[in-house]
Amino acid sequence: MNTEWSMSSEERKKFWDTLCSLDGQDVENDIKSLLATIKFPRFLYRYRSVNNKSLSALIENKMYFSTSDYYDDPFDTYIRIDRNLVLEGIKQEVEDLRSNEKRLSGFSDYLGISNEECQNFLTDKTAEFIGNVSYDFFKGIRRELRKEIYSVCFSDTWKNENLWLKYADQHKGFAVVYDRSDDSSWLCGTEKECLNCMNKDLNAYIYPMCYSDEKYDATIYARDYVVHKLLVNLNNSYTNPLLQFVSDHPWEKEKITLIKKKCHEYDAEWRAILSTPYYLNAPVYKKWKPYGVILGLNMEADSKKLVVNAAETAGITGIFQVEISDNDELELLPISGRKG
Numbered sequence: 001m002n003t004e005w006s007m008s009s010e011e012r013k014k015f016w017d018t019l020c021s022l023d024g025q026d027v028e029n030d031i032k033s034l035l036a037t038i039k040f041p042r043f044l045y046r047y048r049s050v051n052n053k054s055l056s057a058l059i060e061n062k063m064y065f066s067t068s069d070y071y072d073d074p075f076d077t078y079i080r081i082d083r084n085l086v087l088e089g090i091k092q093e094v095e096d097l098r099s100n101e102k103r104l105s106g107f108s109d110y111l112g113i114s115n116e117e118c119q120n121f122l123t124d125k126t127a128e129f130i131g132n133v134s135y136d137f138f139k140g141i142r143r144e145l146r147k148e149i150y151s152v153c154f155s156d157t158w159k160n161e162n163l164w165l166k167y168a169d170q171h172k173g174f175a176v177v178y179d180r181s182d183d184s185s186w187l188c189g190t191e192k193e194c195l196n197c198m199n200k201d202l203n204a205y206i207y208p209m210c211y212s213d214e215k216y217d218a219t220i221y222a223r224d225y226v227v228h229k230l231l232v233n234l235n236n237s238y239t240n241p242l243l244q245f246v247s248d249h250p251w252e253k254e255k256i257t258l259i260k261k262k263c264h265e266y267d268a269e270w271r272a273i274l275s276t277p278y279y280l281n282a283p284v285y286k287k288w289k290p291y292g293v294i295l296g297l298n299m300e301a302d303s304k305k306l307v308v309n310a311a312e313t314a315g316i317t318g319i320f321q322v323e324i325s326d327n328d329e330l331e332l333l334p335i336s337g338r339k340g
Helices: 009-021 027-035 052-059 083-099 101-111 115-131 135-146 161-167 192-196 219-235 241-245 252-257 262-267 301-313
Strands: 043-048 062-064 150-155 174-179 204-208 269-274 285-287 292-295 318-324 330-336
Touching: 009 027, 009 204, 009 252, 043 161, 052 062, 052 301, 083 101, 083 115, 083 135, 083 219, 101 115, 115 219, 135 219, 161 262, 252 269, 292 301
Parallel strands: 292 318
Antiparallel strands: 043 150, 043 174, 062 285, 150 269, 174 292, 204 269, 318 330
């Protein structure tokens, strides 16, 4: 299994630069360009503490997605927004709408008022909206965006001592191993219960995380996000015909969530992002049967028994134990099933 990083810092930077260059005009070609920069590892690892939630997920072969507001890093998915540019952009967008006779007429008809009344309506409502925009408003925008992106975090090596300490309870937990080369391990859509599952049509895409102390500038995206909110608030309706003219910004969620500070670079993180255009209230998960589980170096006997029993119940055949080798390095010893 993987003991080294599959992508260097330079290779992750190349991926990031390519991602930032995508404009969504030709998504198929965008995907080809992006995939050409990624060196996927065969195995991915999730470091886990021993608790009821992690044991239940293991037994049921479930991989739960979270929004970034649940992550331990307060700067995860924390974007840069230029407040002044957003406000100026809103004014310009509304002015463009007011000066476009075809769009204005459509909105006037929708509201049942004249074009002149509609222009005054847009001017007054925009001024009122901007007048209520404060620093806290933009903090709220950041919070909302963090709640819209569902993801799962992995590493590409089982030998990451930093992650054993941070996420596996100081080596008292375990790591779940996933094999990307085994298509049969992906269980979503293959079981009877999938017929009524709300998650079955949601696709998850795996990307490398990039590391930089320069925040991603999402000002343009934030501007259109706020314009969307303004148009909805004009008449408290998502049926506003002007909404169709607000850009949807393909690839923006990937750009927002796939950048972290340099201090996290040793995590060598990979992230699965769920494609969903709406909020999901129920627990969000995919069913992916693990290749194996790795028991932490300091795992207590009771915890070890719980994890092994859970893995065996799930039909997971590869169970490994971390030990310290004669060379004073971490090594894997197979307990049952697979040999590594």
